[in-house]
Each structure stands twice: as C-alpha cells, then as structure tokens.
Amino acid sequence: GELKAKNVEAEEKLKIMLIDQQKAETKKEEARKLDEVLAQQKVAIEERRTVVMDDLANAEPAVEEAKKAVSGIKKQHLTEVRHMNNPPAAVKLAIMSVCTLLNFPVSTWKDCQSVVRKDDFIANIVNYDTDKNMTKSIRERMKAEYVNQKEYNYDTVNKASKACGPLVKWVTAQVGYSEILDRVGPLRNEVMGLQTRQETTEAHAEANRKMIADLEKED
Template sequence: MDFTNAQFTVTCDSNPALYKQCSIIWLPGWSTASMRTVPQLLLSRAVQDEEGILGHEKNGEGTLSVNDTLLECFLRIHKDVSDKLATPRRYISFICTYMHIYTKKRTDIQQKQQRLQAGVSKLTEASHVVDALKSQAAGQEHKLAEKQAKANSALQMITETMRNANTHKVEMESLKEQTERENLQLMERKKAIDVELTEIEPLIQEASAAVGNIKPESLSEIRSLRAPPDIIRDILEGVLRLMGILDTSWNSMKTFLAKRGIKEEIRSFDARRINPESRQAVEKLLIERKESFDPKNARRASVAAAPLASWVTANVKYSYVLEKIRPLEREQSKLYQNMKLTEQQIGKLSLGLTDVDKTVSDLKNQLNTYTKEAAEIEIHLNKAQETISAAEGLVGKLNDEFERWKKQLTELSKDLKELPVNSLLAAAFITYLSMAPEDLRQSLVAEWQDQLGMKNFSFTTFLGSEKEQLQWLSEGLPSDQLS
C-alpha cells in the first residue's frame, strides 16, 4: 500500500472492502531504531545466505560489510531526501539495491582479480625460472673459468718447468765453479791467518801454561803484602786492565787474586775480549814501566810475578795480531757461509732436476683433464644460454603486460576496498534521485560524497563500462554525470 504510487487511489476505489471489512493502520514512516534495525537484519541475512552458498565463512575483504558506520550511512542518506521519497518502501528498495549492486560488482572485481592474478603468477613464475637458469648459467660460467684457468696454469707450469730445468742446469754448473773458486780463496785466507798466528800462538800458550803452574802459596804471599813493590803493582795493573777491571787499587788487586779459580780464569782468558782503550793503557804501562815487566826483575820480585808479566806482554801482542787478522777471519767466515749455502743450492737443484720428468708428466695429465672438462661445460653452457635467451625474449615481450596487470590488480584492490561506499552512493542515486531534477541530484550527491569521504565518485563510471559509455555518446545521450 504505497500511497505515492499513481494507482494508489484507483486501487482503493476498486476494492471497497478495504474500507468496509478492514481496519487500516496508517504508518507514514518507521522509528529511528527500526530504520537502523532493518538494514542490519537484511544485510546480516544476505551474509549468512552467501556463506551457505559458498560453503565457507567470508570475513575478509569484499564481503558484505555490516557495521554501525554503514548502518548509520543508510539512515543518514534516507533522511536527507524529501518526505515524499523517504518512505519505508523506498528504504527497503535502497537496501536491496545496495545488496544487488555490491554483490554483482564484488563478483566482477574478484573474477577480474583472479584472471589477472593468474597471469601475474604465471609471468612471475616464468621470471623466477629465468632467474634460476641465469643462476645456474653463472655457476657454469664460473666453473668454466676455473677449468680454463687451471688448464692455462698447467700449460704455463709445463713451460716454466722446462725452462727452469734448463736454467737450473746452467745455474748448477755456475755454482759448482763458484764453489771451487771460493774454496781456493778460503784456503788462501786460512794460510794467511795461520802465518800471522804462527809466531804469537806459542808465546800465548807458553805464558798461559806458566800461569797455570803458579802455586797458590805464591799468590797468597803477594796478597799478604801490606804495600806491594812497584813491580808487582805494575804487573797486576796490566793483568786487571787487560781483563777489563778499571779499579787498580791494591785492595782491588788482592780481591782479584783471592777469587776462586783465578789462575784458570787468567789462563783461559780470550784476548778477543781486550778493548782498544785497555790495550793502549797497558801498552803505555809497558813503555813507562818497562823494567817492571823484565823477566829477571819480575822473578826477583815474586815467583808468581814473572809468569803474569809474560802473560801481559804476550796478550798485548796477541791482541794486535787478532785485530790485524780480524778482517781475514770475517772474510773467511763469509766465504765459509757462502760455500755452505752454495752447496745447499746445488743439492736442491740436483733434486729438482731429478723430479722434472715426473712433474712434467703429471702436469700434462692435468692439462688434458681440465681441457676435456672445460669443453663439456662449454657445450652445456651454450645450450643453457640459448634457453635463457628464448625465455628472456618471451618474458621481455610480456613485461609491459605484466606491469599493466599489476597496476590493474592494485586498482582492483582499491576498488574492492571502496566498494561498500561506492555501492551505497550508487544505490542511493538509483533509489532516490532517478526522478529528481539535476540541481537536486548535484546537491545531494555532493553532500553524500562529503559525508562518506568519497570525493571522486562517478555514477556512470561506477555502474557503466567504457564500452557502454561510448555507445551512449554515439546514440546522442549527454556525457555529464547527472543526466
């Protein structure tokens, strides 16, 4: 019983029983609570029916959204229209139109998403296959480079081994000649050193032996002296200075003579330890106190003094000889070390020449193995490169399509997210504004867009395809959004 229907009066007049036999309850509108409850019941029932048909629960993106915000939007839009249009029947029609538009648009969007996602997945899979082939090819290239490098290395080693073998033969002959020359030089240096030592070594040995024969009583006798004679003091000063003792006082001399094993220390003293300053001081003493070191005078002063005087004189002379032959000894030592090193080099060269044939044979076997393996890898690599080139060509041709599909998927996801609001606006437009003038359409649509935060809503774009819009234009229909 829609009183806004054009046939409402005719229907009532043709059915007088409605007045005579019925009690009419006239409700021009519903309460606000009812207006909120009705869409909740209808939309909730639609969700349950949808779940039963699909066989699983759908709570994710794209299902009919039943929440307080949406219910409030239904009621707000309904109240914005004139009282003539804001009837319960139109409210029900508004809700049903929303469900119809939402369900159809969601199905269309999801089907497009599935088709595009299938294409994107296939192209992504193809791209992954190409990447895997590239990775395998890179590994094969690395192996090929390794095998080629090993083959080149083996060939180079064969060449170097043969060249080194010839070089080593020449070097070994040269080293043998050098060893013979150095051996002759060493013998000459040894003779020169022996000549220098021939005269002085007997004196040193004789003086050392004489010191060793000094009796302890003779040393004790010298130590017991309160003030020793000048001869004994001069001789002991020479001994102390040569042995590096700078304190030449009488107490120092007595302490020196009292040391355990002093005779052996003096007898085995190495003249190489005498520094030039000490030797010069003793030489000066020998010149200035020459009579003190005379064997006869020394023997008269003490039995122990004479051997010590001879020891001082002999060691001063021996020190001079050692200083003179020191360069010869250094040269002799250097020649000896060079000769030992040369002999070691000759031994290594001889051993290396013995192993040359075996080394060359092993390297040739390695070269053959690496060359064969490299050839096999190169064949497989060429086949893989052909496959990669073909696959890359195909994927490259479809790359623009791939990017376009991804962009469309993003747009469809955005459309699906905005679908509840867009469906609400479209349903409101169809239900309440289909018979309204353009100015009213424009004002209400702008108001609803502002309330719902949807600034770019287009009724014709949302419900009509590009093909349909072009057809409308070709048939002379206006292109504005409100006609």
C-alpha cells in the same frame, strides 16, 4: 685427415723434445759455470783460512805457555807478594797490570793487595777470555801503561819476584794475542761470509742438477 692430425701431433712432440733438450743443454752449461764458481770459492776460502790459522797458530801457544807458567806459581811466592807493604817498582807494575787487565779498578798498592788476596786470583787469570774481554781501548791502555815500559819485562820482574815474572809473561802474551785476534777478526768474518756464499751456490747447483735430471727423464 687423421694422418694430418698425427703428423701435427708428432711435430708438436718433436718441438717439445727439442725445447726440453735445449733447456737441458742450457742448464748443463749453467751447471758447468756454477761448478767453476764453486771451485774458485773453495780456493778462496782455503787461502783465507790458512792465513787465519797461521796467525792464530803463532799466538795461541804463547798464551797457553803463559797460562801454564801462571798455574805453576808457587803459593809461597804469591804469599810473599800479598805481604809486601812497600813492593819494588817492578812488582807493583806487574801486579797493577794484571789487576787492570782483569778489570779491577786499582790505583794504590792496597787496592792491588786486596785483588791478589782473593782466592780466585789465579783462576781468574787462567780462565781469562781474551776474545770476549779485551777491547781495543783496553789493549792500547795496557800497551801504553805497562807492556811498552822499559822495566816491564820478564827478567827484571822475575828477579824482583818469582810470582810476578809469569804474570808479566801472561799479560804480554794476552796483549799480543788480542792484537792477532783483532787482525784475523775481519778475515774470520770474511771466511764465514765466503762459506755462506758457497752454501748458496751449492744449493743453486743442486737445484740445477735436479732440473737437468728431470728434463732428461722426460725424454
């Protein structure tokens, strides 16, 4: 009777071992599939990220260059603008565009002058956060009222005032940058979504690897 009992026990052990082995094989197959998914996700993320980076890489230098130009505006040139009582149309257009973008409500030249006379006028421009401040409706307004106007260009405005040329360059660059941020916005979100999904897959794969290791240890 003892021998029979031992045989039964041995058979049971063998059954359990085979089941564990099968489990381990299934888990290994699952792990292989997960690794494939991870590899595909990595490629998708990289492709998307490249598009985002390329787009931003084209826009950011223009903004930086425009900021530099604004920082380099000579005080005397700005003072000239501050003291103009009847400015050329190009100067008025340039200054109004900056005031509008900085969210100062201006309707007359006098309104503009009070903004330009502020001590932090240049600092406000240089520290402007496009991502946070330029909504689509502001951007469309900027294009319709200023950027798309024929006389709104660097050369014309710069001839009228050395202080206003760089300001036009800055507004134009910011509007362009905002359009690109808008375009890459969904892509940026997509990259973030892909990364989250990848982290979930990675965690799943890690749990799987641990389970395989445990199953194989039991053998």
